[in-house]
Amino acid sequence: MNVSKFGRKLAVPSGIGQLMDDLGEAEWAEHEVLMLGGGNPAHIPEVQHELRRSMTALLAAGNRFERAIGSYDPPAGNGEFTAAIAHLLRDRYGWALGPENVALTNGSQSLFFILLNLFAGEYEDGTAKKILFPLVPEYIGYCDVGLSEGLFTTRKPRIERLDEHTFKYYIDFEGLRVADDLGAICVSRPTNPTGNVLTREELERLNRLALGRGIPLILDNAYGPPFPNIVFAQAEPLWNENMIVCLSLSKLGLPGVRTGIVIARREVIEMVARVNAVMSLAPGGIGPALLTDLVGTSRIIALGRDIIQPFYRTKMQEALALIHRHFAGLDYRVHQPEGTFFVWLWFPNLPITSQQLYERLKQRRVLVIPGHHFFPGLTEPWPHTHECLRVNYAQEHRVVAAGMEAIAAEVRRAWEERS
Numbered sequence: 001m002n003v004s005k006f007g008r009k010l011a012v013p014s015g016i017g018q019l020m021d022d023l024g025e026a027e028w029a030e031h032e033v034l035m036l037g038g039g040n041p042a043h044i045p046e047v048q049h050e051l052r053r054s055m056t057a058l059l060a061a062g063n064r065f066e067r068a069i070g071s072y073d074p075p076a077g078n079g080e081f082t083a084a085i086a087h088l089l090r091d092r093y094g095w096a097l098g099p100e101n102v103a104l105t106n107g108s109q110s111l112f113f114i115l116l117n118l119f120a121g122e123y124e125d126g127t128a129k130k131i132l133f134p135l136v137p138e139y140i141g142y143c144d145v146g147l148s149e150g151l152f153t154t155r156k157p158r159i160e161r162l163d164e165h166t167f168k169y170y171i172d173f174e175g176l177r178v179a180d181d182l183g184a185i186c187v188s189r190p191t192n193p194t195g196n197v198l199t200r201e202e203l204e205r206l207n208r209l210a211l212g213r214g215i216p217l218i219l220d221n222a223y224g225p226p227f228p229n230i231v232f233a234q235a236e237p238l239w240n241e242n243m244i245v246c247l248s249l250s251k252l253g254l255p256g257v258r259t260g261i262v263i264a265r266r267e268v269i270e271m272v273a274r275v276n277a278v279m280s281l282a283p284g285g286i287g288p289a290l291l292t293d294l295v296g297t298s299r300i301i302a303l304g305r306d307i308i309q310p311f312y313r314t315k316m317q318e319a320l321a322l323i324h325r326h327f328a329g330l331d332y333r334v335h336q337p338e339g340t341f342f343v344w345l346w347f348p349n350l351p352i353t354s355q356q357l358y359e360r361l362k363q364r365r366v367l368v369i370p371g372h373h374f375f376p377g378l379t380e381p382w383p384h385t386h387e388c389l390r391v392n393y394a395q396e397h398r399v400v401a402a403g404m405e406a407i408a409a410e411v412r413r414a415w416e417e418r419s
Contacts, residue, residue, distance in 0.1 A: 034403040035395060037367035039192070040255060041341065042315070042394040046307045047253045050299075054290050068289035072282045076273035077104025081288030084295040085261060092226065092298065095239050095263075103262050103272045104283040108222050108248045111260035113145045114275045115218055115244065118268075119183035121148045129183030130377075131218075134206060135171045137344070137374035137388070139192045139220065152377030153182075161333070165324065167346065168336045169196055171206075178209045184244075185210045188220035190231055190339025193374050193390035197224075197233040197338040204238075211242055216268070222248040223340045229304035230312050233338040241265045249287050251341075252300070252308070257287030312341050312394070319343055319393035322401050326408040330415075341394040344371075346387055347411055351418040353386040357410055366406045 354370035371388030
């Protein structure tokens with residue numbers, strides 16, 4: 001079928017499409033699939049109990065439930081919820097903002113589709129702007145959201161080996177050039193897929209570079225503080241009028257409600273709301289209705305700090321122990337895990353590509369994500385991109401253990417076949 005440029009750009013196979021297809025197929029597969037690839041959070045009993053209690057309270061509160069499911073919210077989202085978010089951030093962190101600085105979208109993916117195309121692409125004066133990712137690997141979902149080609153640019157990271165099996169990516173500030181053709185700088189913190197957490201000093205340095213060009217710094221905080229705060233390093237929340245901070249309810253344990261949150265200066269919020277109206281009339285209302293009281297009482301902060309973050313810290317430590325046990329004797333490295341619920345594995349000089357490794361693992365009903373999908377804007381060939389995997393360790397222990405054992409077995413087989 002003949003379709004438009006829009007269709008040829010978006011209605012084609014993609015990394016994020018592969019990820020979501022795998023996730024859906026695993027959910028309904030006849031035989032168990034070890035789902036170590038997608039971004040599904042763990043089902044944490046204490047969190048689910050809190051959400052059930054919120055739903056019970058919502059159902060009992062007059063007609064609030066009926067309003068949530070039976071009426072459209074404004075294009076910027078549920079006003080009670082956005083006011084609660086603004087009050088929480090102003091009261092707790094001193095951010096100078098009000099409800100007019102908060103908008104909602106139908107999930108973070110929709111949010112970044114809006115933001116990245118707002119600030120990059122063709123401008124009315126005939127110039128073309130790009131989004132700079134100062135550190136890759138970066139989130140797989142960014143790669144295919146651009147409505148025009150060549151929307152992204154990046155620089156290779158500086159890699160520091162911390163010990164025999166641990167390494168860390170750093171922004172190469174010396175090689176970072178903030179050119180005239182940039183519309184925004186974008187980073188995630190902690191970074192999906194690696195769990196890298198940029199320091200406050202690194203963020204402030206990026207913000208100064210952005211200010212120098214008169215462009216915003218977009219900060220994807222889907223896993224970070226103030227919630228869900230899946231961070232194992234020091235990471236204070238940060239916002240100013242030149243920053244666009246993006247939050248999400250998904251990794252809190254609510255991926256099904258599709259609620260993204262953007263914190264920005266008023267003119268950005270107004271633009272996001274207008275695009276919402278065109279794309280979807282309004283954001284969904286059930287997530288905000290469910291969480292308004294948790295936000296208003298600051299319970300959402302305690303939930304992340306006292307339950308979610310310790311849960312994933314334990315899962316991370318268990319995953320590292322499994323890796324070191326099953327991968328013994330292999331040449332492997334793990335990015336220092338500072339947040340999220342993924343480990344980023346690097347197999348230097350792997351004799352097959354990470355895509356081939358993914359396909360072999362899929363035959364064993366083990367799903368991971370091959371690394372080459374996580375380098376948006378990188379145009380120069382780099383073998384490293386084909387030597388890495390992202391592995392989700394949020395699943396129950398036996399699933400993660402069996403998955404790690406299978407990964408190790410396939411990597412060993414690849415080396416044995418070469419010899």
